[in-house]
Amino acid sequence: MKYRIVIIEDNQQIREAFTVLLNLRTDFEVVQAYDNCENAIKNIVQDAPHIVLMDVDLPNMNGIDGTKIIKKLLPLTNIIIITVFENSKTVFDALCAGATGYLTKNSDKDRLIDAIDEVIRGGSPMSSKIARLVVQSFQKNTNSPLTIRETEILSQISEGKSYTTIADSLFISKETVKHHFKNIYIKLQVHNKADAIKKANQDRLI
Amino acid sequence: MKYRIVIIEDNQQIREAFTVLLNLRTDFEVVQAYDNCENAIKNIVQDAPHIVLMDVDLPNMNGIDGTKIIKKLLPLTNIIIITVFENSKTVFDALCAGATGYLTKNSDKDRLIDAIDEVIRGGSPMSSKIARLVVQSFQKNTNSPLTIRETEILSQISEGKSYTTIADSLFISKETVKHHFKNIYIKLQVHNKADAIKKANQDRLI
């Protein structure tokens, strides 16, 4: 059985190098290589790839938007982003768009092959820095100015709950919740829910 | 220069096997190996490790809570979780607690060495399945019942904003925002903000 691979990359040399490299593997088959998303999207359902290698910086439609559309057309296809961009916005946009892996272009040829094998094994290949970025996005500030209770309450307000609902869930009075909010607002130097949640997210308090 | 490593693992055989294995590397030094978190925490500041290998299933305090405390004491120390648990709750709890990497115990010996090297290079080593779990946590439902506008508005309410604030940010009337909410509530079959946000998170709509 051959894994069907589609490449979307506007640099002709890279495109051809990838094609040659991947076709060396008897279990890989590069079914198409496109230099833009628009053409790829027209034919991708016909191509029926298991895996797509996607550049981000493409003429007209970029690889992030392309990823969204392809995932909509072929939800089971795994898309690996291959790009020079290492900034967190691009990374998280790509993952939110549905990318399974994210490699930076400086990686050597073996890394590309490894990444595809990794995807086939059910993994999500990422460059070192990308993996760290992703993991760090889960981590909270170790030096929060808020108490445990205040953090708990702030966390619940961020779920859209009202004072009353929070009070019920914590088995305390609504007045107590209000009181905690007064303190939260003072500590975070804000005057309403929205700003408190914004600041809490910025400072990774919740 | 030697990287100082602390091991926290209650199984004596594994603990000793790790110690021997890591000490084979001239640039690694296992400074201590503990069988529980409590003792580790007492001495960890003295040990001043660059890297901690942490089990999850420990007597008394578990490895997740141990990770939180150690990260509080030594924010720069990188903690690699090594466990049999692959369920998503444990994984995300560990990452939120401040773990830098997450390996499953079936991995072979080379994988452990690789993981430490990966951490030193600034990466976040993860087993295949774990990486996929983590990446999937960013991905949205490709088949949302909501329109773009409705999704945008729901997303803003989840940031704690009021109808008025949302209206201003989108340059539309407050009445229009209300109208969209009516449709959102019908589509999601809920009757208030909190339930809408809950359902949106469950179904990965935002």
Add this chain to the structure above:
DNA sequence: CCGAGTATCCCCCAATTTGGGTGGTTTTTT
């Protein structure tokens, strides 16, 4: 043992928000 910090609860009040109903128009997409 004292004081700071935390957590709990209560009252007052005014402005805002919310969710439900009704009814539309205009623009975009198919």
Add this chain to the structure above:
DNA sequence: AAAAAACCACCCAAATTGGGGGATACTCGG
């Protein structure tokens, strides 16, 4: 041309929010 999406308006009652007071009790470290 029909359907879907986005837009706007008015009514209303209940709930929520944020600000101000003030009170009691527990815990932890110096």
